[in-house]
Amino acid sequence: MARPGRAAAGGAERGPGRPIPPGRPGAPSPWGFWLPVAVLALWCVSALLGFWFSGASRFVDLPRILAPPGGGLDVSGWLGFDSLGRSVLLRLVEGSTTSCTIALGVVSAVLAAGTVVGAVSGFIGGWFDHLVIRVIDIFLAFPGMLLAIALAGALGPGVDNVVIALSAVGWVGFARLTRAQTLSLRRQPHVTAARALGVPAGRIIAVHVLPLVAGPLIVEATFAIASAVIAEAGLSFLGLGVQPPRSSWGSMLLEGAHYMLVAPHLVIAPAVAIFLVVWSINVLGDRFRDHLDVRR
Amino acid sequence: MSRYLLERLASGAAVMLGVLLLVFALIHLVPGDPVEVMLGEHARPADREALRESLGLDKPLLEQLSDYLAGLAAGDLGDSLRSRRPISAMLAERIPNTAYLAVAAFAMAIVIGVPAGLFAATRPGTAADIGAMSVALAAVAIPNFVLGPLLVLVFSFALGWLPVSGAQSAASIVLPALTLGTSLAAVLSRMTRSTVLEVLGQDFVRTALAKGLSRSQVVRRHALGNALLPIVTVGGLQLGALLAGAVITEKVFEWPGIGLLLVDSIRNRDYPVVQGCVLLIAGTYVIVNTATDLVYAWLDPRIRLRG
Numbered sequence: 333m334a335r336p337g338r339a340a341a342g343g344a345e346r347g348p349g350r351p352i353p354p355g356r357p358g359a360p361s362p363w364g365f366w367l368p369v370a371v372l373a374l375w376c377v378s379a380l381l382g383f384w385f386s387g388a389s390r391f392v393d394l395p396r397i398l399a400p401p402g403g404g405l406d407v408s409g410w411l412g413f414d415s416l417g418r419s420v421l422l423r424l425v426e427g428s429t430t431s432c433t434i435a436l437g438v439v440s441a442v443l444a445a446g447t448v449v450g451a452v453s454g455f456i457g458g459w460f461d462h463l464v465i466r467v468i469d470i471f472l473a474f475p476g477m478l479l480a481i482a483l484a485g486a487l488g489p490g491v492d493n494v495v496i497a498l499s500a501v502g503w504v505g506f507a508r509l510t511r512a513q514t515l516s517l518r519r520q521p522h523v524t525a526a527r528a529l530g531v532p533a534g535r536i537i538a539v540h541v542l543p544l545v546a547g548p549l550i551v552e553a554t555f556a557i558a559s560a561v562i563a564e565a566g567l568s569f570l571g572l573g574v575q576p577p578r579s580s581w582g583s584m585l586l587e588g589a590h591y592m593l594v595a596p597h598l599v600i601a602p603a604v605a606i607f608l609v610v611w612s613i614n615v616l617g618d619r620f621r622d623h624l625d626v627r628r
Numbered sequence: 629m630s631r632y633l634l635e636r637l638a639s640g641a642a643v644m645l646g647v648l649l650l651v652f653a654l655i656h657l658v659p660g661d662p663v664e665v666m667l668g669e670h671a672r673p674a675d676r677e678a679l680r681e682s683l684g685l686d687k688p689l690l691e692q693l694s695d696y697l698a699g700l701a702a703g704d705l706g707d708s709l710r711s712r713r714p715i716s717a718m719l720a721e722r723i724p725n726t727a728y729l730a731v732a733a734f735a736m737a738i739v740i741g742v743p744a745g746l747f748a749a750t751r752p753g754t755a756a757d758i759g760a761m762s763v764a765l766a767a768v769a770i771p772n773f774v775l776g777p778l779l780v781l782v783f784s785f786a787l788g789w790l791p792v793s794g795a796q797s798a799a800s801i802v803l804p805a806l807t808l809g810t811s812l813a814a815v816l817s818r819m820t821r822s823t824v825l826e827v828l829g830q831d832f833v834r835t836a837l838a839k840g841l842s843r844s845q846v847v848r849r850h851a852l853g854n855a856l857l858p859i860v861t862v863g864g865l866q867l868g869a870l871l872a873g874a875v876i877t878e879k880v881f882e883w884p885g886i887g888l889l890l891v892d893s894i895r896n897r898d899y900p901v902v903q904g905c906v907l908l909i910a911g912t913y914v915i916v917n918t919a920t921d922l923v924y925a926w927l928d929p930r931i932r933l934r935g
Binding site for chain 2: 466467469470473474475476477478479481482483485486487488558565566569570571572582585589593596599602606607610611614615618
């Protein structure tokens, strides 16, 4: 491929945390492991709880409009109340359900689609491979978020369309990665041997190629979860994502921005939530990649 | 050189054509009848037909595509449905604002990112290094729409130093540029750190040190120059990504650039303007990426002479 710089810098552009510094600073501290693990565990638990609390998080209580965070026995008031008197804590919990389900949905979709397209394209080669490469190049020519905004704008807002828009953007990275790995594997002796024994192509891909690609794919998928969380919140922030009354961290930020002077907690709560989740995924993704020693 | 140049330009042109096709297809992705979505359910049938005709949606698809491409070739992007003004004029008046924002953010990223990377690379493993790189790691984890409101909260409301939004005064650019430039600064600092560290491990650096040059001289004369190449590439590719990030940043600060026009047009269902904005941003991205590859090849003979 006559694309210097693209391989190295393409990584830096998409996944946070790339490229890998050869001398990583210091030995990782236990904090750098258990804190992100705890954050992500909390995220998942709260995503499950969100299914229960979606009613309570939409409960409008006008006397409590913009009330600041307060202690006491009423847990729902710990992070204060928003411009409709809804509990910020409960809306954060429902927002974690939104971000978690959308991120998992998008990543499973792009992982499946990208892997199949990339493996088939890299394995059979020929005109199909040329076509796939062209399509990948065109998709990569768009900054991902721009394409997602354009697609979500055309399709209209809503959870389904967010998943469709983000999946349409995200499969490309996985297809490119799987294709590159497959290309280097298809000439390996064990693949040649399988072919000589008459194993069908589909089975060779599934049994002799994909297991060897799994490591890099899982690392990529980890970072893709972070990207999906950011993208979902970003679309919702622009008003193109999840619609009210359903809560999203992005739309909480958008609403909170109007009341920043009187009720800064409306902005700070979702901002901290998004930051912690994305940071945790990036930190664990980095550790995971070092552990598997995936170098591209 | 010429073979590589031609190959790269041809692939850039092919990609550009694909971008055109995708942008053209955008209006056909609108679920249901795009005319009804744009005008609302209660529009008079005559108005609908008029809009359908003026957008050319009543013609066969291929004819629509050829009309669209012919219009583009003539510099005609159509008219806005809302303001009835030519889209090319609307884009033209927004371009300087977005360019100003992007350049300011880029400059800020270089001024912060490269020295921070150098600082960390010359003290590997120390608390300063770990601290700087942890900040950088945190900075990539903050999306623009999170960082922007937080900066407003601190610098506009708590401290009262800078304006909240808009583009009225010279100080208005500071927060948007900082918001947009932070993640690039973080990427650049990590990149600078890793490349400088790599260069510092090379034989010629040991030779230079053995000859009695001071550490700072070695870093300035030998390490930075050699580390510049990957930094240029990353910078160039990130300049394109910066344009996409500008969409959200412009929305956060109501900065009157292309991105804000895009978001507002989506909300107004003004799809021809949406197409124009997407085409402009994606087109710039393709051109910047192609140019970066060419500059890279020019800087590095290994690539230039390979083909």
